[in-house]
Amino acid sequence: MENKQEIRLADLADQVISAVDRMKDSYGVFAAHPSQQAEISKVRSVLEDLTNRLEDNSPYFHPHYAGQMLKPPHPVAMAAYIATMMINPNNHSIDGGRATTMLEREVVKDLARMFGYPETHLGHLTWSGTTANLEALWVSREINPDLAIAHSEDSHYTHTRMAEVLNIPAISIATDELGRMRLDDLAEKLATGKIGTVVATLGTTGLGAVDPLADIIPLARKYGARVHVDTAYGGFFTLIADQLDEETARHYRAIAQSDSVVVDPHKHGLQPYGCGAVLFNDVSIGRFYKHDSPYTYFASEDLHFGEIQLECSRAGASAAALWATLQVFPLTRDGLGAVLQGGRNAAVQWHKLLSESEVLAPLQVPELDIVAYLPRASKLSSVDAISHAVFEKSFQAPRDQQIHLATYVMKPQGFARRGFDLEQDRDTARIIRSVLMKPEQENWIPDLHSHVETLTKQLIKEYS
Numbered sequence: 001m002e003n004k005q006e007i008r009l010a011d012l013a014d015q016v017i018s019a020v021d022r023m024k025d026s027y028g029v030f031a032a033h034p035s036q037q038a039e040i041s042k043v044r045s046v047l048e049d050l051t052n053r054l055e056d057n058s059p060y061f062h063p064h065y066a067g068q069m070l071k072p073p074h075p076v077a078m079a080a081y082i083a084t085m086m087i088n089p090n091n092h093s094i095d096g097g098r099a100t101t102m103l104e105r106e107v108v109k110d111l112a113r114m115f116g117y118p119e120t121h122l123g124h125l126t127w128s129g130t131t132a133n134l135e136a137l138w139v140s141r142e143i144n145p146d147l148a149i150a151h152s153e154d155s156h157y158t159h160t161r162m163a164e165v166l167n168i169p170a171i172s173i174a175t176d177e178l179g180r181m182r183l184d185d186l187a188e189k190l191a192t193g194k195i196g197t198v199v200a201t202l203g204t205t206g207l208g209a210v211d212p213l214a215d216i217i218p219l220a221r222k223y224g225a226r227v228h229v230d231t232a233y234g235g236f237f238t239l240i241a242d243q244l245d246e247e248t249a250r251h252y253r254a255i256a257q258s259d260s261v262v263v264d265p266h267k268h269g270l271q272p273y274g275c276g277a278v279l280f281n282d283v284s285i286g287r288f289y290k291h292d293s294p295y296t297y298f299a300s301e302d303l304h305f306g307e308i309q310l311e312c313s314r315a316g317a318s319a320a321a322l323w324a325t326l327q328v329f330p331l332t333r334d335g336l337g338a339v340l341q342g343g344r345n346a347a348v349q350w351h352k353l354l355s356e357s358e359v360l361a362p363l364q365v366p367e368l369d370i371v372a373y374l375p376r377a378s379k380l381s382s383v384d385a386i387s388h389a390v391f392e393k394s395f396q397a398p399r400d401q402q403i404h405l406a407t408y409v410m411k412p413q414g415f416a417r418r419g420f421d422l423e424q425d426r427d428t429a430r431i432i433r434s435v436l437m438k439p440e441q442e443n444w445i446p447d448l449h450s451h452v453e454t455l456t457k458q459l460i461k462e463y464s
């Protein structure tokens with residue numbers, strides 16, 4: 001039996017802070033300039049104010065927080081980030097961050113391998129999924145100038161916004177009863193010859209829907225379009241794809257054939273914010289990153305990340321944090337995969353309880369770890385009012401009894417497509433949505449469900 005224990009930041013902080021302090025001192029101790037000195041009592045009181053102000057947050061870290069896509073990083077990532085931040089290397093260039101550039105190369109290789117990309121891929125970390133997607137769409141525009149990008153109705157709004165930034169048209173493709181891109185609509189729109197890139201989302205931000213990538217790729221190829229995969233949220237589910245539905249797994253395996261892919265380690269990779277990633281299947285796209293450097297970076301081992309990215313300064317600490325995390329939780333089914341499996345189990349379990357409930361109904365079968373559900377009511381206005389009231393009331397309790405949920409806005413056709421027969425007395429209706437990102441939640445579902453069910457029972461009475 002392995003000797004594992006719970007890891008806490010407080011147990012790691014001393015180790016990394018004193019190691020980096022020792023390293024700094026070895027260059028010769030020097031005093032801080034008077035301009036950087038301060039009264040320690042003043043500093044302590046400011047930090048006290050800060051921690052007081054931080055009370056004004058939802059408890060994103062707690063299993064009772066089952067709302068938006070939020071959770072803290074792993075203590076390993078925090079300790080590695082703190083250690084590296086004390087030096088503050090900049091992964092824009094090797095000179096600005098030698099050690100962390102090497103660490104980033106290793107993690108980018110690991111990510112590429114996870115997706116089945118070839119050994120000779122191109123890629124790097126980014127500050128966010130937004131910049132990672134922008135970069136992939138920019139490369140697509142350079143290859144297919146003037147042609148549109150096509151994305152599903154349920155894709156992240158960043159794609160239409162980035163199309164505006166890049167001054168290319170964006171075409172929206174209809175979704176099916178689970179929120180996945182519809183192939184018939186895509187085929188029709190590809191046939192116009194106006195689409196240069198299809199964006200497939202594997203794990204939509206709203207419902208965790210997985211677009212049918214394995215079928216999108218041959219269709220797009222037939223019309224000469226590129227395929228970009230946005231797995232900012234869902235990318236790490238690749239590790240447990242064989243535990244998902246067979247269809248879903250087939251689409252995850254197809255990522256290997258895509259032209260580019262984005263994943264956010266700051267979502268499901270246990271990292272603090274400021275860590276996205278973009279990967280390209282073909283190194284020759286490196287030609288688009290024009291620079292006036294005297295080196296031939298793309299062929300050489302001495303590649304500076306600044307030469308193959310849109311961003312300039314970028315935290316070496318992000319690369320270090322991800323690297324350290326992946327040494328402890330490698331990109332395998334039993335490593336980081338086990339973390340995702342917990343949330344996935346929670347979603348499957350909650351879906352079952354919702355299906356059996358007399359007052360709540362699941363919106364649809366969850367493909368990943370996001371569940372959406374609604375009160376069993378007859379009109380859109382009641383669904384909306386009760387959902388919102390459940391959301392509001394669930395956290396109006398002493399801290400240790402609070403539940404935190406999120407709402408999600410649906411259009412009438414979204415309900416109809418999923419077989420709900422609701423009187424259309426409103427244009428939209430809010431339902432309830434829970435992103436189950438924390439593996440601990442697999443043990444909290446009966447508790448979460450009974451809280452939400454009890455509240456819904458009370459509110460259904462009030463609103464009917």
Ligand SMILES: *Cc1c(COP(=O)(O)O)cnc(C)c1O
Pocket residue numbers: 127128129130131133156158201203204205230231232233234264276
């Ligand atoms: C979160 C997300 C984005 C945006 O990424 P940020 O890291 O928030 O900038 C893009 N696409 C999808 C599918 C996402 O879930």
